[in-house]
Structure formats: C-alpha cells, structure tokens
Amino acid sequence: MAKDAPIYRRVLLKLSGEALMGDGNYGIEPRVIEEIAEEIAQVHRLGVEMALVIGGGNIFRGVSAASQGMDRATADYMGMLATVMNALALQQALERRGVTTRVQSAIDMKEVAEPYIRRRAIRHLEKGRIVIFAAGTGLPFFTTDTAAALRAVEIGASVLLKATKVDGVYDSDPMKDAGARKYDRVTFSEVLQKNLKVMDATAISMARDHNLPVIVFSLRKRGNIHKVVVGQTVGTLVEGGADAE
Numbered sequence: 638m639a640k641d642a643p644i645y646r647r648v649l650l651k652l653s654g655e656a657l658m659g660d661g662n663y664g665i666e667p668r669v670i671e672e673i674a675e676e677i678a679q680v681h682r683l684g685v686e687m688a689l690v691i692g693g694g695n696i697f698r699g700v701s702a703a704s705q706g707m708d709r710a711t712a713d714y715m716g717m718l719a720t721v722m723n724a725l726a727l728q729q730a731l732e733r734r735g736v737t738t739r740v741q742s743a744i745d746m747k748e749v750a751e752p753y754i755r756r757r758a759i760r761h762l763e764k765g766r767i768v769i770f771a772a773g774t775g776l777p778f779f780t781t782d783t784a785a786a787l788r789a790v791e792i793g794a795s796v797l798l799k800a801t802k803v804d805g806v807y808d809s810d811p812m813k814d815a816g817a818r819k820y821d822r823v824t825f826s827e828v829l830q831k832n833l834k835v836m837d838a839t840a841i842s843m844a845r846d847h848n849l850p851v852i853v854f855s856l857r858k859r860g861n862i863h864k865v866v867v868g869q870t871v872g873t874l875v876e877g878g879a880d881a882e
C-alpha cells in the first residue's frame with residue numbers, strides 16, 4: 638500500500654476546543670486554527686471522508702459555570718453555543734483552503750447552520766464535503782466527546798480520532814501526575830474500570846457498545862492527524878478485546 642494511502646474510508650475527528658487557545662487562556666488563537674485547518678485539508682485531499690466535532694472548552698464549559706452557581710442546564714446550553722462558534726471559525730479556515738464544508742447543528746439555528754440530519758450528513762460526506770457537527774448532542778449534561786461517539790456511530794465512521802491536549806491515555810491524569818504512564822493500547826473496559834478520565838464514560842461506553850475504535854493523540858503536534866489516518870502508530874488505541882497486562 639502507498640505510504641500516503643489512508644487506511645480508513647470515513648473518520649470522525651474530535652478536536653479539542655481548548656487546543657484552539659494555543660498559548661493563550663481563552664478563545665481562538667488565529668494561528669492555531671489556521672494550522673489545524675491546513676492539516677485537515679491535507680488529510681482530506683488523501684481521499685478520506687471526514688466529519689468533525691469540535692469542543693467548546695476554550696470558550697465555555699457548563700460544569701465550571703455550574704460550580705460557580707449557575708443553573709447547570711443553562712450553562713450547558715451556553716457551552717453548546719460555544720461549540721457553534723468554534724465550528725464556524727473552523728469552517729471559515731477550511732473554506733479559505735478550498736475545502737467544501739457544511740456545519741450541521743444539533744440545536745436549530747437555521748440562519749447559521751444546517752440542522753443535523755443524519756442522511757444528509759452522510760450524503761455530504763459521499764460528495765467529498767467535510768461535515769462539522771456543532772452544538773454537541775443538543776442536550777445538556779453531555780459532552781462533545783459523547784457527541785463525537787454518537788455521530789461516529791450514526792454515520793458509520795470506521796474510527797473516532799480524539800485529537801486533544803495530551804498525547805494519549807495514561808494510567809492517571811498526566812497533567813496532574815508526572816509519573817503517569819502512557820498506554821499504547823487499552824481496552825474500553827480498562828478505561829471504565831480504572832476510571833481514566835481522558836474521555837467521559839458515556840462516550841467510552843457508546844464506543845464499546847458499537848465496536849468503534851478510538852485513537853487518542855495530541856493535537857499540538859503538527860502532522861499527527863495525517864499519521865493516524867495513514868496508519869502510523871500515534872497516541873493510544875482504545876478498543877475492545879482482552880485487557881492488556
């Protein structure tokens with residue numbers, strides 16, 4: 638097989654909202670979104686069908702606002718709106734590179750984005766458009782990781798790629814524990830049993846129940862999305878099967 642041939646026909650790429658901040662501590666760093674869009678455009682040119690879900694942690698997280706006294710459901714709706722802003726910013730950056738895209742929102746806002754319609758999303762992908770799923774699941778008390786797992790299953794993606802701030806799944810949070818050890822491969826049940834918080838349990842359960850492999854890798858290292866799509870070993874593979882020793 639050619640070195641640059643994608644090993645997947647259709648992928649769901651989940652992008653961390655927080656990674657868009659770059660070195661800042663809020664919002665979108667223009668340089669970062671341009672670099673990410675360039676990388677996605679290059680991978681798309683390999684011929685892989687790409688759907689994207691983007692988080693909102695660079696703008697608003699419901700759970701943080703709720704801890705400061707805001708009603709949780711209201712805060713979560715605000716978080717979902719934050720993901721729409723990120724989706725529109727990414728759409729612009731991709732279209733500047735000649736990639737045709739569609740944003741589909743789980744919350745109806747027809748002046749801004751198409752509503753989420755599964756069959757329509759699949760049709761866009763078949764036509765070579767990148768589909769960006771915005772507003773998460775449209776439901777409070779969920780996350781964009783769960784939205785990513787759900788949409789991946791709905792559109793029949795072969796894999797869920799979680800591009801995030803850390804370079805894989807560790808046996809404890811690497812941002813808090815300098816001695817944390819990284820897995821090359823880990824099973825869904827281990828992630829759940831050991832309560833590894835790289836993704837929320839709802840997303841992991843969804844992936845497990847539908848045999849959807851998940852690859853967790855760093856979005857901060859340029860070229861990683863390409864490497865994963867052509868089958869190079871990057872980050873951590875989370876899948877079913879026997880637990881590692």
Ligand SMILES: Nc1ncnc2c1ncn2[C@@H]1O[C@H](COP(=O)(O)OP(=O)(O)OP(=O)(O)O)[C@@H](O)[C@H]1O
Nearest residue numbers: 653654655692694801806807809810812833834835
């Ligand atoms: N066992 C673990 N292995 C790896 N990362 C972990 C683990 N436990 C907790 N984490 C944390 O998970 C975080 C990645 O997931 P998180 O859901 O916060 O971000 P995201 O979904 O990529 O971004 P956003 O919510 O901004 O879209 C990292 O910041 C990391 O510190």
Ligand SMILES: O=c1ccn([C@@H]2O[C@H](COP(=O)(O)O)[C@@H](O)[C@H]2O)c(=O)[nH]1
Nearest residue numbers: 692693698699713716717773774780781
């Ligand atoms: O289905 C969903 C998805 C997201 N939210 C809210 O949005 C923010 C941002 O999403 P992240 O996954 O944290 O990046 C999240 O904190 C929730 O408040 C939601 O309610 N439902």
